[in-house]
Amino acid sequence: MKSNIKSLAAKLALGVAMVVTPAAIxxxxxxxxxxxxxxxxxxxxxxxxxxxxxxxxxxVVEMSVPHEAAGSSPLAALVAAGTPPNIFxxxxxxxxxxxxxxxIGQEVGSHFKATGAWENFPPKxxxxxxxxxxxxxxxxxxxxDGMLYYNMKVAExxxxxxxxxxxxxxxxxxxxxxxxAGYNFLGLGGNSFQAGYLxxxxxxxxxxxxxxTRFYSGTPDVTVLDEQGFKDAVALFxxxxxxxxxxxxxxxxxxxxxxxxxGKTLMQIHGDWMKGQWRANDKVLGTDYNCINIPxxxxxxxxxxxxxxxxxxxxxxxxxxxxxEMASIVVDPVLNSEFAAHKGSTPVRMDAPxxxxxxxxxxxxxxxxIPGFSVLNPSYIGDQDWINSVWxxxxxxxxxxxxxxxDFIATLKSEHGAIFD
Amino acid sequence: MAxxxxxxxxxxxxxxxxxxxxxxxxxxxxxxxxxALAVLVPLxxxxxxxxxxxxQITLGRIFDLPTTWTFEGWNKAWSEVCSxxxxxxxxxxxxxxxxxxxxxxxxxxxxxxxxxxxxxLWKIKWAGSFLFVLFICAFVPFQVIMIPLVLxxxxxxxxxxxxxxxxxxxxxxxxxLTLIFRNFYKDIPPELINAALMDSGSFWRIFGExxxxxxxxxxxxxxxxxxxxxxxxxxxxxxxxxxxAQPMTVILANTVIxxxxxxxxxxxxxxxxxxxxxxxxxxxxxxxxxxxxxSAGAIxx
Numbered sequence: 001m002k003s004n005i006k007s008l009a010a011k012l013a014l015g016v017a018m019v020v021t022p023a024a025i026x027x028x029x030x031x032x033x034x035x036x037x038x039x040x041x042x043x044x045x046x047x048x049x050x051x052x053x054x055x056x057x058x059x060v061v062e063m064s065v066p067h068e069a070a071g072s073s074p075l076a077a078l079v080a081a082g083t084p085p086n087i088f089x090x091x092x093x094x095x096x097x098x099x100x101x102x103x104i105g106q107e108v109g110s111h112f113k114a115t116g117a118w119e120n121f122p123p124k125x126x127x128x129x130x131x132x133x134x135x136x137x138x139x140x141x142x143x144x145d146g147m148l149y150y151n152m153k154v155a156e157x158x159x160x161x162x163x164x165x166x167x168x169x170x171x172x173x174x175x176x177x178x179x180x181a182g183y184n185f186l187g188l189g190g191n192s193f194q195a196g197y198l199x200x201x202x203x204x205x206x207x208x209x210x211x212x213t214r215f216y217s218g219t220p221d222v223t224v225l226d227e228q229g230f231k232d233a234v235a236l237f238x239x240x241x242x243x244x245x246x247x248x249x250x251x252x253x254x255x256x257x258x259x260x261x262x263g264k265t266l267m268q269i270h271g272d273w274m275k276g277q278w279r280a281n282d283k284v285l286g287t288d289y290n291c292i293n294i295p296x297x298x299x300x301x302x303x304x305x306x307x308x309x310x311x312x313x314x315x316x317x318x319x320x321x322x323x324x325e326m327a328s329i330v331v332d333p334v335l336n337s338e339f340a341a342h343k344g345s346t347p348v349r350m351d352a353p354x355x356x357x358x359x360x361x362x363x364x365x366x367x368x369x370i371p372g373f374s375v376l377n378p379s380y381i382g383d384q385d386w387i388n389s390v391w392x393x394x395x396x397x398x399x400x401x402x403x404x405x406x407d408f409i410a411t412l413k414s415e416h417g418a419i420f421d
Numbered sequence: 422m423a424x425x426x427x428x429x430x431x432x433x434x435x436x437x438x439x440x441x442x443x444x445x446x447x448x449x450x451x452x453x454x455x456x457a458l459a460v461l462v463p464l465x466x467x468x469x470x471x472x473x474x475x476x477q478i479t480l481g482r483i484f485d486l487p488t489t490w491t492f493e494g495w496n497k498a499w500s501e502v503c504s505x506x507x508x509x510x511x512x513x514x515x516x517x518x519x520x521x522x523x524x525x526x527x528x529x530x531x532x533x534x535x536x537x538x539x540x541x542l543w544k545i546k547w548a549g550s551f552l553f554v555l556f557i558c559a560f561v562p563f564q565v566i567m568i569p570l571v572l573x574x575x576x577x578x579x580x581x582x583x584x585x586x587x588x589x590x591x592x593x594x595x596x597x598l599t600l601i602f603r604n605f606y607k608d609i610p611p612e613l614i615n616a617a618l619m620d621s622g623s624f625w626r627i628f629g630e631x632x633x634x635x636x637x638x639x640x641x642x643x644x645x646x647x648x649x650x651x652x653x654x655x656x657x658x659x660x661x662x663x664x665x666a667q668p669m670t671v672i673l674a675n676t677v678i679x680x681x682x683x684x685x686x687x688x689x690x691x692x693x694x695x696x697x698x699x700x701x702x703x704x705x706x707x708x709x710x711x712x713x714x715x716s717a718g719a720i721x722x
Binding site: 032035037038043046047050061062063064065066073074076077078080081082083085 | 675
């Protein structure tokens with residue numbers, strides 16, 4: 001009798017297993033993830049999301065093509081081949097339009113509204129994740145494109161206090177002190193990405209929202225090139241380039257940050273993802289380094305790191321569920337804060353746990369709360385050919401001391417004619 | 422008398438006259454030495470850096486020999502460095518590159534040798550025009566035909582596999598390699614082919630039994646060109662490898678760019694050397710035949 005019960009129990013267990021297992025297997029998907037991140041801080045941050053998705057039983061197959069290596073052409077090739085990844089890290093509006101036009105885009109707004117995430121996104125995030133009015137991007141982090149991070153020990157040794165600067169003129173007034181103390185003043189690396197980002201951050205900071213928007217948005221207003229605010233931004237860029245140390249050629253942004261971390265250079269103005277580099281080197285905010293907005297800034301240029309998911313008839317129900325699980329993970333207040341801590345970003349949700357926010361996050365969120373004080377990164381609002389032209393022109397100016405503000409403006413007018421006329 | 426004549430002739434040339442070094446030879450020597458140094462000095466720095474400790478590297482004296490020779494950089498490069506979030510070293514890419522290389526060689530050498538043989542030794546209608554088109558194709562930039570090739574490989578259902586990378590390599594190398602084979606085969610006496618035809622030789626039989634056995638040197642030349650080109654390629658592997666078939670060069674680029682706080686130059690240099698080694702070994706092993714192949718008319722107008 002006892003053996004019969006055992007046998008019956010075994011058969012029941014086998015039956016249950018046969019019913020349950022296929023369902024369980026069906027829910028476990030192999031999700032393809034394409035990304036272009038390469039630094040330790042970026043990868044540690046991404047791993048927060050990947051681990052959370054894997055904890056739900058899915059496997060993640062990664063394709064990593066650092067943006068320094070090939071831009072987004074491999075992603076374009078994957079789409080052209082009809083084998084786009086399920087999850088892709090890109091903020092480029094054009095890419096989302098291409099997917100939509102091919103019928104493989106995926107709207108995520110209704111999911112965010114149903115889960116209560118939407119109303120907790122700051123307005124700039126809500127704006128940044130839309131393409132042509134449709135919510136298609138999953139926001140992962142907020143970055144300010146041009147924040148000033150400085151080495152507190154170098155500042156102390158040189159006898160300067162960056163928090164006291166109220167303008168860039170104040171900042172440069174302290175340059176001699178820093179250089180006399182044996183340090184580089186302001187580090188800038190050597191590629192068009194760094195030059196381009198610094199320039200648009202300076203344009204927002206010096207010229208303000210109106211000139212910035214007219215310069216980058218849609219078809220740029222060419223008359224803006226003759227405005228004094230624009231010329232002041234170019235002149236400030238020239239001033240920064242001229243004081244740069246000799247090691248700038250071909251220097252990556254994180255190597256520039258490393259010079260500041262190592263105490264060779266006082267400070268760097270760059271995207272605040274450089275905070276991830278400080279953290280990866282076990283440096284402590286408030287003890288080793290500090291962050292401020294560009295002195296006297298009129299507006300902050302904001303990047304919202306984002307990813308997208310694949311839709312359309314080719315995506316199975318199980319895979320779509322897995323993709324939406326990733327969307328929920330990315331905007332989960334706790335996981336997003338954990339991601340932000342690694343990446344150096346600010347969480348995308350206003351209800352992020354306060355204990356997860358540092359002083360730089362607080363500064364960013366306070367700044368974003370000021371009406372008209374923030375503008376979106378040019379890639380969200382501008383023409384990509386125009387942005388590339390600006391990057392090339394400003395990087396050329398950085399490397400050639402003989403190029404004047406007038407030459408730069410003439411180059412841009414010529415480029416404007418070539419692109420838009 | 423005759424013996425004396427021979428001795429005189431021998432003594433006349435012994436000891437041999439010292440060759441005078443002309444001014445033009447010195448200039449040539451200096452020029453060649455500069456070219457050699459331009460390659461050897463960076464190579465020396467790469468090799469010694471790969472064996473140094475990070476502590477010594479940070480001293481900045483790049484020409485110094487390692488104070489402590491270590492394989493740490495090589496071990497990490499082979500099996501530990503990260504490409505994105507995957508930290509398996511460059512070895513994964515090594516095996517993928519091998520998988521890509523073998524069919525690439527078969528496709529390139531197989532197709533180009535047959536096409537070159539047909540163009541050189543058979544009277545084919547429009548052969549001249551076809552040769553001209555091939556010549557033009559050799560100068561079409563890859564970027565121009567990249568997306569159409571992506572679509573073709575996708576239609577074939579091989580995009581994202583090593584087959585796609587290998588076939589694209591084969592296709593892209595066809596024009597140049599065909600020209601090389603054609604130039605080599607056109608020096609084969611037509612009488613030989615005519616005699617073979619009279620002996621009832623078919624197109625394939627003549628190729629297999631007469632032409633191919635005479636092609637040793639040219640095949641070595643082409644092998645070295647194909648192996649070097651395929652192994653060192655980055656863009657085709659990146660574009661057509663998709664998720665499943667990224668070659669070693671792509672993994673190398675990712676590992677060098679994927680950085681921690683400090684740049685580990687010893688690991689980067691070791692990874693670069695590991696990636697460069699296979700074609701170098703092939704070249705050193707077959708270099709003698711390569712020179713023979715070129716002198717035998719492989720690469721000439």
